[in-house]
Amino acid sequence: MNTANLQLEGLLVAVAELTRLLVRKGLVDETEVELALANAELAIRADQQRMGQLSGSNADAVSFPIRFLSAALRTRKETPLSFSELACHVGQSKPGRIALPRPAS
Incomplete structure (x- = not known):
């Protein structure tokens, strides 16, 4: 496996944990x-110039980190994150079905 991919795995888990920490501390809400x-x-x-240059699977790969962080946020707060489990979940979910959450009132 490419070393950069391994580094990105670690970075994604770290950012996901930091995001969950911010939510737990009440600095931002989910x-x-x-x-x-x-x-x-x-x-x-929406960046059609960039997306038009990519195959469908590569376009999905660009969205993977964002979808990974979203999936991590939805895990139980006390559960340690598993890159492989979250990556599998993200890979099995359909891209393009983006449901915008409603802003908190």
Whole structure:
């Protein structure tokens, strides 16, 4: 496996844990993070110039980190994150079905 891929795995888990920590401490709420991640994925997919250069699977790969972080946020807060389990879940879910969470009132 490419070393860069391994480094990205570690980075994704670290960012996911930091995000969950921010939510647990009440600095942001889960809905705000989900909205930010959904907006990030929409922005990536809306970049037609870039997406037009990629195959379907490569376009999905660009969205993978965002979808991974979203899936990690939805895990039970006390459960340690498993990269392989979350990656499998993200890989099996359908991209393009982005449900924007409603902002907190």
